[in-house]
Amino acid sequence: MPIQRVPPEIFFLDKSSDRSLQSQIRETVVSSILSHQAAPGASMPSSRNLASHLGIARMTVTLAYQELVAQGYLEARQRSGYLVADIDADQRMTAARSRPKASGSVDWNQFLNSSLATRQRVQKPIDWRRTPYPFLYGQMDSQLFNHAAWRDCARQAMGRRDFDDMAGDFAASDDPMLVNFIRSRILPRRGISANTDEIMVTVGAQNGLWLVTELLTRKPLNAVCENPGYPDTIQALRWCGAKVTTIDVDGDGLLPDRIPQDTRAVFVTPSHHAPTGATLPLDRRRELLARAERDNFVIVEDDYEFEMSFLGAPSPSLKSLDEAGRVIYVGSFSKALFPGLRLGYLVGPPTLIAEARQLRSLILRHPPGHLQRTAAYFLAQGHYDILIRDMRREYAKRREVMQKALASTSIEVAGAARFGGSCLWLKAPAGTDTVLLARQLLEDEVLIEPGAPFFDGAQPPTEYFRLGYSSIPAERIEEGVRRIAARLATGSAQAPEME
CATH class of the missing domain: 1.10.10.10 (Winged helix-like DNA-binding domain superfamily/Winged helix DNA-binding domain)
Incomplete structure (x- = not known):
């Protein structure tokens, strides 16, 4: 045969x-x-x-x-x-x-409360690197990252000396080397002093926010969020059963005097408001902490981008001003290292961190030991500090190029972090539908992020959008902005008038 x-x-x-x-x-x-x-x-x-x-x-x-x-x-x-x-x-x-199977006859609506797939969210194409003009926030330019250093650190983490520690089950614990670096090097930069029992490593900031939300909503929770604000926080709270009140922000962020008296938790981005970039002034921070003490609520501080400060030093964290232990601090390495790393950290009172550890162990035990140890070596050996320095220099250049390019267009800069950051919050001419604009710009090989998902309410403003400059080289920014302005000039992205 x-x-x-x-x-x-x-x-x-x-x-x-x-x-x-x-x-x-x-x-x-x-x-x-x-x-x-x-x-x-x-x-x-x-x-x-x-x-x-x-x-x-x-x-x-x-x-x-x-x-x-x-x-x-x-x-x-x-x-x-x-x-x-x-x-x-x-x-x-x-x-x-x-092999593909028939979908079957089960009506899953009998088992599922609602569909998360239809929620409003900021969408980022997986293959965004193939687009010449990607103005996406939260993505990284791999040319700025020291791949060789990371590879060496990963190799060290797999070495015989570290293998037993790294390969074991940490149960509810974390890599002590990484926790110690966060305690001794990262948090002091934000004015925060914490013991190891007040720190927990998370699978990114999103995981930290979710764990806190789960813990706080085991009892009825009235929560306050910013509007516009980070959509995943609002949706996670509502998914877990919280009653959410959103408060419109102004040019300086959240207004503490608008917080209802029955509030039990306030979720806030004081150092770099998402998405406008506003920084909460010191007097408002003190007022917010005083309100928390008076009305007995806790504050969840999402401090997601403090490292990107190239125009000036970032304001001290809200947690650093907290003398009553009411602030739960959420940090992340995603913006400084790379988003696919999915490592962050939670800082709070020992009682809360202990509960968060046990809840985390029910879901995923702990973040991968090899990633924790690799990150710890990368941080401890100085690669992290050099990376931050290089990113600040490059982002300063890109921001300047973007602002100059926008100056000759009809696009208004509606918000920008005073200390730097990696994006601008923009407003197109009145009547523009930036969701429609984003779809049209795909034909021009340009990616932008419409602003509608950041707003809470049935009829969000349609003119806003966000342009990130962490993912696009400086030499492409001017042409990318030109293409956006040219598309706006055609008027084809105008929202239909409501009758």
């Missing part, structure tokens, strides 16, 4: 993809085996022939094949090359589960 041969034509490589060529080859082979297109004993194309067909180095194919042998998908036979292995029952079961 002739040996079946797997044709090289089934292989296709997307060389613009972020995935490595080896990964794409392995995925093609595994897919063909699990879908029964390649039967056990079938002969794979030789590494030379497949490399020639794909126009890549022969070593790339060889390494991919060797990895598949190690995984049990291929067998290496002397003089016969690589053959499809007879995979075991567990792998066959995996294949069976991966």
Whole structure:
């Protein structure tokens, strides 16, 4: 019986993809085996022939094949090359589960309270790097990051000396090395003094906010949020059953005298209001703390971007002024390192942190030990401070370019962090629908963030949008702004008039 041969034509490589060529080859082979297109004993194309067909180095194919042998998908036979292995029952079961199934007849609305998929949110395309003019907030320019230093720190974290600590189950605890660096180096920059039992590592600031929300809403909660404000905070509170009151901000942020007396928690971004960039003045901070003491509520401070200060020093954190222990502080490494890292920290009274640790352990135990230790080395060895220095210099240049480009347009700067930051809050001409504008700008290879999701209410303002400059090189900003202004000049993004 002739040996079946797997044709090289089934292989296709997307060389613009972020995935490595080896990964794409392995995925093609595994897919063909699990879908029964390649039967056990079938002969794979030789590494030379497949490399020639794909126009890549022969070593790339060889390494991919060797990895598949190690995984049990291929067998290496002397003089016969690589053959499809007879995979075991567990792998066959995996294949069976991966096949598309009928949706079934279950009415999931009977089990689910409401759909989170339809909520208002700031959307960021996964493949945004393919767009020449990405004015996205919270994304990073990888050219500014020291990949070699991070790789060295990751290698140290995997070393024999650290492996036992890093690879174990921390249970409700965290990597002591990372916690100590946060306590001794990060928090003092914000004027905060904390003991280790007052600090917990989180899977980003979002995770910290969610844990606090879950803890506070176990009892009936009347919460206050800023308007406009960070939409995920408002929606998480409502999802967990809180009664949320939103208070309109002015040019200086939240107005403490508008907080209702029955409030139990205030969620605020005092140092860099999201999304306008306003900084809460010192007198308002003291008034907010006095109101918290008088009316017996707690404050959740989201201090998400204090490192990006290149025009002036950021104001002291609200937590640093808190003498009564009413402020819960949420910090993040996402803006300074990279968002995919998903590491942040929560600072609060020992009683609250202990509860947060136990709640976290019910969900995910703890953030990955290897990431915590790698980040700890990166911070402790000075790479973090150098990165912050370089980012501040570059963001200062980009902000100046953006402001000059905007000055000759009809776009108004409606908010900007006085100390720096990495974005501008803008207002288009009256009547503009920036959701529609964002869709139209896709044709111009420009990405912007409409402002509607930041507003609470049935009919949010439509003219606002946010332009970030952390993700776009300085030399592309002027042309990107020009394209936005040109699209606005056509009038095609005007919202339809309400009857």
